[in-house]
């Protein structure tokens with residue numbers, strides 16, 4: 001029997017995830033919403049649609065389909081919108097690919113691994129960072145008693161959303177789920193339930209989705225589907241008999257996935273006779289078409305040529321193009337209730353396409369949809385152009401990129417060391433890293449980022465309280481003495497094999513963690529909950545956790561309250577001059593160690609120059625660490641005795657290229673990597 005513990009008699013769904021294992025009373029998790037397959041079938045026949053009216057999409061590719069897609073054949077009862085959710089690497093994208101192949105949406109063996117991982121950064125890192133939607137068509141034969149259903153396959157329109165697994169991108173997951181009525185919860189048959197499986201399950205559960213467990217990778221020699229079934233039962237109270245067993249790699253069991261989606265998930269709600277209401281799910285910028293919005297039509301119908309308005313900005317637009325992602329943009333001229341697709345409406349700037357906004361017919365007044373809960377930024381960092389004259393180009397690139405990644409916050413700032421730049425808020429360090437990589441790869445922008453910081457709260461002697469997102473912005477007014485400081489915390493969930501429990505407890509206490517929960521999910525795996533200061537986990541916590549558990553730990557966190565803390569500002573000085581971009585806020589007890597690590601690290605990265613460089617770390621006027629880089633230019637040819645002239649040329653070229661990425665602070669050149677390496681210390 002699987003259980004959640006209940007905190008009080010009034011059981012409120014939105015709190016479920018945070019209540020996991022939180023207190024003492026148990027209740028069964030039997031309220032999971034499931035579609036009634038019989039009801040769905042009844043409604044099909046009640047509507048009296050002509051089952052013969054469909055194009056057979058299943059075995060054609062998307063190009064052939066483009067000309068014969070008549071969306072009016074797919075009223076809500078023949079639509080299923082579902083997400084694939086899972087822990088990192090459990091096989092979401094591979095499964096999505098197989099389903100696209102199975103439905104003829106993409107060609108089998110299309111030559112691209114993970115079709116829906118479209119970004120270069122996703123292919124290089126092998127992770128999904130953007131949720132992607134694809135529309136598929138599938139003929140389904142109900143095995144029921146109804147004679148018509150049993151004889152005739154019924155055409156369904158299926159919208160599949162592949163979501164990221166990493167904790168930094170769980171906002172993407174929660175947004176995707178808003179457009180879905182069901183979710184495939186994929187679990188690796190060998191690894192079993194992991195931290196993000198738990199987190200994603202609760203995101204889906206809180207959204208009232210029908211959840212179908214899929215135990216994937218059953219082809220692996222170490223696969224143990226029975227153990228995973230037992231975990232699904234004990235942790236989530238999911239019926240083990242409901243679990244599908246698949247191998248996205250070999251194709252085993254995949255034939256059961258879409259029938260389960262159709263029969264066990266409900267169609268989208270919504271009223272086709274009501275005025276149009278669409279939820280703006282996502283957007284990106286296209287050089288030729290302008291902003292392309294991904295939308296879910298909640299009520300009514302959208303047609304090319306319609307005049308639509310944004311509930312958030314009040315601005316009106318004409319619908320220039322509308323269609324579905326099948327899997328590329330495929331114009332259909334119309335989107336009906338329950339359908340998910342794209343709209344081009346001449347929006348030119350990211351400020352116009354607000355994710356979570358409600359779009360409606362300009363002539364009608366509608367109640368806006370609830371939208372999404374605001375993003376909570378976990379880390380902030382400055383983003384500066386390597387070359388100051390590229391500021392405008394960087395501004396342009398950031399504007400375009402934030403159109404596709406609305407979870408980044410951006411404000412302009414300036415630094416004495418780095419000039420004009422931006423302060424950006426991210427959902428975590430991986431998110432920050434991916435943002436920088438996308439800026440570089442998709443927009444050719446070379447940036448320097450400053451030491452990331454979490455949003456602290458400082459109270460001054462005049463009673464004012466400020467949230468500090470940039471250490472350099474701390475008041476230097478001697479009359480404003482700091483009287484109290486607070487730091488944000490998170491509730492971390494860690495799942496590990498039992499033999500690593502001791503090592504993980506040690507790590508968490510070194511990181512100032514407070515244990516909240518310690519239990520076992522089966523005979524081999526421990527489940528722990530810790531309250532940890534956010535700053536302790538954004539810096540290298542996950543890597544260390546992985547290394548002390550031989551890679552077996554899984555980790556997830558959600559934000560929690562602020563707690564009082566003893567914080568100080570640590571300055572870095574080069575030849576006596578403070579480098580504002582390197583300042584950090586650290587816990588007083590750790591300030592000296594962090595200061596020492598920072599200056600040692602910097603010494604390794606700053607090349608010897610024509611003069612001596614003194615690197616210091618200081619708290620106020622007190623220097624806590626110091627290193628010296630002696631004078632002299634680094635000779636890259638030093639180890640190149642005689643030999644080939646082209647090799648020497650290559651080394652000098654490389655040095656020249658490196659210099660382009662230097663930042664001059666006062667008279668000292670600092671390589672970009674130095675800024676990057678500092679992230680790992682502080």
Ligand SMILES: Nc1nc2c(ncn2[C@@H]2O[C@H](COP(=O)(O)OP(=O)(O)OP(=O)(O)O)[C@@H](O)[C@H]2O)c(=O)[nH]1
Nearest residue numbers: 088089090091092093094127128165217247248249
């Ligand atoms: N043996 C085996 N390997 C699989 C199977 N499904 C996926 N994989 C492999 O598992 C790895 C991760 O698969 P992905 O589909 O990228 O996993 P994901 O869940 O989408 O990963 P993220 O998007 O980063 O969270 C890849 O190397 C796949 O080839 C399977 O059924 N069997």
